[in-house]
Amino acid sequence: MKIAPGEYFLQGNEACVQGSLASGIRFFAGYPITPSTEIAEGLSHKLRGNDGVFLQMEDEIACISAVIGASWGGVKAMTATSGPGFSLMQEAIGYAAMSETPIVIVNVMRGGPSTGQPTRASQGDVMQTRYGSHGDYQVIAFAPDSVQEMFDLTVESFNYSEKYRVPAFLLSDAEIGHMRGLLTIPEKIKIIDRKEKGMKRADEAYDVPDELVRPFPVFGKGHKTMITGMTHTDSSKIEPEDVKVHQELVERLSEKILRNRKDINKWELKCPGSKTMIVSYGSAALGAKEVASADDRVGLLRLKSLWPFPEEPIAEVARNCSQILVSEMNLGMMYGEVKRVALENGCKKVELLSKIGGDPPTPSEFRHKLREMGAI
């Protein structure tokens, strides 16, 4: 479905709908859950007849299963959920990683654990996104901080999931999802489609070698594709007892993402070279933006992608500052990751501004913490 370029005043979740349409979504399955429901509602209007399929299913497990099935039918497919729904999807996320199925999962994060705060923002699912399913695997995750980025990073989620044959996540939250703001849809949007098996393309968009990401054998084209979540060889022969096959497969699933961190990772840097640097993402970075813009003693590294972990920009920042403040809307999940990289790169002081309950940290809360740290 074509979307018209131009300027729009939209809600974050509606911008995600537009981003998925711009990416060429053809299948969406969802289950009502606050605060992500507007995405399902929006797509139920758009995906009809020849434009694609919208499906409301019996639970979130069914949704993500259907989305994986649709992807093997050769179409771009997405689901959107929050909190408990995201927890229910974890087993199938591991299946998508193991079977190398390109799918997009939007998680409009809310306060947990359990039912928690359905209507309030949180960043409590960042580690679940990385480690939620059993076993070793890598995923790609983006964290928008505005209506515009709900659009832009939805497109990136599709692009990178297609490129690397991996589940990709848009980690939004109730604040960003329900925020209203300006969306500019550009004339030209870069779209990447999966490299199908047996298909030659002139516009080769891939610099990922076939050894890491195999061409996608879509169903119904005589490939006799066999897809399984069990340990398998390249020809999909099940070999659950074979040590070498398991090791090669699982290492490749990780390597295809980790080796391409530079291609995947996105970030925004304000006032680089400041003595004190804030590292943050999503709605937790909103207040930090204001502080960093107004005070040149403080800089900001805003992570637009969270997984694979953006080690390079954090290392760069750590080498050039004397202290780092990590801000996030959980009790310190990415803090541990940032601290590890910072310490390895000579920045000895890494502090945390953690805020849960639903409201993003305000500029004055940032200033208070920065004063404590002697930064301002």
Next chain:
Amino acid sequence: MEIFDFYRKDRWPHVFCPGCGNGTVMNCFYRAFSELDLPLDKTAFVGGIGCSSRIPLYINSDALHTTHGRAIAFATGLKLAKPELKIVVFTGDGDLGAIGGNHFINGCRRNVDMTVICINNNIYGMTGGQASITTPHEYQSTTTPFGNKEYPFDLAEIAVAAGANYVARWTTRNVHELTRSMKSALQKKGFTFVEVVSQCPTNFGRRNRMADPSQMLEWFKESSVRRDKTKPSIDQVDLNLEGKITIGEFVDRNRECYEELIGVGKHG
């Protein structure tokens, strides 16, 4: 089509035990499929987890071997994304009725065009013989050492109540009826369901004085009661509730299938 073109010889030996009913079901399915002359390359086979769910991996076509219980949900997405594909799901009693019960009920209700074949062996065979939702009352398993105190689930009756377009149940003894039902199911639009009560001599029979597969087939013969759709009330579609296995074609109707209602593709 020769049977060795239909099944993948290169994947043999298969995982099934000697005397398992899966071979009978595979043979009947091959017969039904090849007699209808359906195109293998335009058929996708979907399975969940369990012995019966492994069957798709032995068929020489596209196969999606999924997570436990979710085969119908995966199949729903695949069918709606690529409506020209015929979809066949192989599943078992645990996969379909226990962990996947919700998807089964809603699959029947949604009525997306697919054929679901459930091999009901009354036990969790792959994990070594634990009681399942269809283990008959007072029968033995590794998790019911004092006899099963629960009563079995009736999968066919659920399919009837939830709205499937075609529902039949046979045992592995009824190979001709089973083959005919598979043909009817494959030819019919919408959600079609064939349950096959099958023997697991290794993990069910052995603990219930039927270690020899022929004893299990004898048990099926003695306890089967034939009832067809022509007879009225559906509460007679019970499985082992009174120690009997009701067999027959229970429903054959033409509810409009989901993809027609939403205007996706045309039925191949």
